[in-house]
Amino acid sequence: MKKKLRILLVWTLVSLLLQFGGYSLLNNRVQKVMTPVAVASEPITVQLKATIPGSDLNNIQISYAKDYLAYTENGSLKVFNLKKGKVVFEKKSPSATDKTLGVLTYQWLPDRDILLYFYAKKNPNEVTTVKVYPPKTPAPLIKPQSEDPNQPKIVPKVVPVEPKIEKRYGNPQITQLYSLELPNSDEDTAPNDLLNTFKGEYI
Numbered sequence: 001m002k003k004k005l006r007i008l009l010v011w012t013l014v015s016l017l018l019q020f021g022g023y024s025l026l027n028n029r030v031q032k033v034m035t036p037v038a039v040a041s042e043p044i045t046v047q048l049k050a051t052i053p054g055s056d057l058n059n060i061q062i063s064y065a066k067d068y069l070a071y072t073e074n075g076s077l078k079v080f081n082l083k084k085g086k087v088v089f090e091k092k093s094p095s096a097t098d099k100t101l102g103v104l105t106y107q108w109l110p111d112r113d114i115l116l117y118f119y120a121k122k123n124p125n126e127v128t129t130v131k132v133y134p135p136k137t138p139a140p141l142i143k144p145q146s147e148d149p150n151q152p153k154i155v156p157k158v159v160p161v162e163p164k165i166e167k168r169y170g171n172p173q174i175t176q177l178y179s180l181e182l183p184n185s186d187e188d189t190a191p192n193d194l195l196n197t198f199k200g201e202y203i
C-alpha cells in the first residue's frame with residue numbers, strides 16, 4: 001500500500017512540474033508577442049500627420065509598414081488605412097455598460113502588418129449544474145439462511161438513491177486572443193480576423 005501511495009505521489013509531482021513548465025513557456029511567449037523589442041535597424045517615425053474621423057481616440061498605435069493606425073474610440077477597436085483615408089476594421093464591445101468586456105489590449109507585430117488583441121466576452125455557461133450522488137454505504141450483513149424449504153426466503157430491499165443537484169460557478173468571462181491580418185494598404189481586400197485557439201484552454 002505504501003509503495004502505491006509513493007508511486008502516486010511521484011507521478012502527481014511530475015504532472016504538476018510539467019504543467020507549470022508548460023504554462024510558464026506559454027506565458028513567456030505571449031509576453032514576447034505583446035511587448036516586442038524594437039529592432040534597431042527599423043526606421044523611427046518622428047512625426048505623422050493624418051486626419052482621422054471621430055473623437056476621444058485612445059491608445060493610437062502605428063503598424064509596421066506605417067500605413068495603418070489602430071486606436072480605440074468609445075470602447076471599440078478601429079483600424080484606419082492611412083493611404084485610403086478610411087476605417088477598414090472595427091471590433092465593438094459586446095456590452096455598452098460593462099467596461100471589462102470587449103478589446104482589453106492590442107499590439108502590432110514588429111515585422112508585419114498583423115495586429116494581436118485580447119477580446120473579453122461574457123461566459124454563456126458561467127453556471128452549470130451537476131448531479132452529486134451520496135457516498136455508497138456498505139450493504140448490511142445478512143445471516144445465512146437455513147436449508148429448511150418451509151422457511152420463507154429473505155430478499156434484501158434495495159432503496160434507490162436520488163442524486164442531489166448542485167450548481168457550479170465558473171469564470172464569468174472568456175478572454176480570447178485574435179490576430180488581425182491586414183492586406184497591402186493599396187488593396188480593397190477585407191482584413192482577416194482570426195481567433196487563435198490552443199489545445200486546452202484559451203489564454
